[in-house]
Amino acid sequence: MASTTLVLGGGVGGLVVARCLRRALPHPHRIVLVERRASFLFEPSLLWLMTGDRTVEGISRPLPRLVPKGVELVRGEIERIEPEKRRVVVEGSALEGDHLVIALGAELAADQLPGLAEGGHDFYTPAGAAGLRDALSAFTGGRLVVMTAAPAYKCPGAPYEAAMLLEWYCRRRGIRDRTEITLYAAEPGPMGTAGPEVSRGVRQMVESKGIAYHPEHQVVGVDPAERRLRFANGVEAGYDLLAFVPPHRAPRVVRESGLAAESGWMAADRRTFETVHPRVYALGDVVSVPLAMGKPLPKAGVFAERQAQVVAHNLAREITGRGSPASYDGVGECFLETGEGRAGFGKGDFYAEPAPRVGLHPPARRWHAAKVLLERMWLRRWI
Template sequence: MATKVLVLGGGSGGLVAANKVKRLLGREVEVTLVDKNAYHEFMPAYPWVAFGMREPEQVRRPLANLEKRGITYLQATVEALDPANNRVKTSAGELSYDYLIVSLGAEALPSPAQDGHAPWSLEGALKLREALKNFKGGRVVVGVSSPYYPCPPAPYEVAGQVEFALKVKGIRDKSTVEVFHLNPLPLAGMGPVISGKVMEILRSKGIAFHGEFEPASFEGGKVRAKDGRELAYDLLILTPPFAPNRVVRESPLAGPQGFPEVNKMTFRSTRFANVFVIGDTVNPSLMLPPAGVVAHFQGEYVAGVIASDLKGAYIGEPFNPVAMCIMDFGDNALLPQCSFERILAGTGMPSCGVMAVGKWVRVTKMLFEGFWFATLIE
């Protein structure tokens, strides 16, 4: 009888894990992926939708395509986890499993700024595009509302892209672009080399950076920091606050802070040996960045751990504790890389460096978009 592997979430980690388990184990497993959405979306392309480089249909594929790969897809909302009984409650009924992979991501909370734009979803990207259509110039401010948000480079990328968009519209000389963040420097956790390179790119584009800026209020076209500093804006782009996924934080998997407790080397639950948790659902508690590339590598590795359980041994890909992100600034791009091996081992900080910088790096991101769809969901 085939082993039932249930994957919750059709984002980066879940999609990779479902594909890899099926490829490794074939008919030995029945793989089912559950997601409330009908489509898998290439989230790095959301800003491209906001700035007119892509249309929604170009950055998503139907999750039903997984059926062609021997993976069952169920469109349903995950409502509750019952790991003691190997069951999951969904809006389409209860599901049982032998192995569970949880990759439900982080949960966006309401934005503290009613007039802010968040182009990190298709809906938000299209709303920003509409706002830019009517924008005649003025003060653009990009910032974060909390320290926990997916894709740490996102605010800096969007700041660079909106600056380039203003040039193309011919209103750059009528506009200012500023970025604020809680950290003292851009991507401070990645060390001085990457921070310095991002600052260099921002300065070259005339974008001002305001560090250690903790927003306290958004009112009357101004964001006020807790230390009294103010930034006035005509267009605000703001990452909303995020929290651990509600279903997970209300489940027996959760620890005191709401994040699930897992073995940081295998991502296996410390309480339920047949449950794995990957991606933004757990990574902040492991001091790993909430980024799609990390969830990708976790998905591959967890599939190998399940294969090892069922085969008796499997020495495929080790977990690659590396985060790489092609930061697209519109008319420039940067490819930083960080190894988090010392973080996971508890022996130090991440080791980071710059792999490439230049306009040509943008092309790499576009090529990867096509590769991603072709190898996982087409």
């Protein structure tokens, strides 16, 4: 009998599930992808949008061009998820499936701190990164502050890359000697889950560029009129231009459907991404995967992509009864842009116990070139 799989979310994880599943399943089986946005955005390139090296159009693609043939695309806001029935409500209309995959990502929540959105520019959304680009072009020097507004956020390398790219931007513009760059981080150090060696390495990269780094500075107040920040440890700081990573939370529909666990995020098996509900899977940023070292698996596209491949493989097996089970291994890598056309490269096993084993290669032109290639692959892959 033909089955229907509902895939919720057309970001990295959802697109990969839909693509792999379509390849693996014969045609009478339906795959329905539900997404509210009209376009897919390659988020790592937001940092290049911020520095004026990309346009919004250049780093996004209309979703229908990326959704594989034979996958039904439903555009709309998912308002309710009923996992026991594998049923969802999309703008008033109900959809039901035999299997459900939840890949709804993380919601950005600048509203959690009054004054934050008005006081600066986030570089985690196209509007925020484009606003920062415009503010930068009018910036002629002064106090440039990069800040993480909460200790946990997707892509743990991004604010460190942002600080280094901004430093390079100021040099290119000839305003570096008139600009003081400071990075206030809510977390105890860069990319902590990857271990002390990687953390030290990234801190060194940042500080070697003359960027002042202040970890364990949790912002508690932003005064947009005075351009002042107040931190939980009592420190206060002024700024002329503020670039920030907003706090994150699980998407509203996940919270309101009672699907968020104690962590605030969804829970799923760390190897198969099955949830407690039969035939319901959750993967990518919407899930919190606890690690033996006490911190969760970082939220990143590289993890969402591989989890999606495993989920699609196992779903196809469940539906067709063919093939052997697959298991997610926790291996991941990332490029860390450092400016001057260079990037560092980290790779490792995040499921290693008692702690992840991750290595960091020093900045080189080839890692930057590899990141550009990855961008092209993501934006052309399904065309």
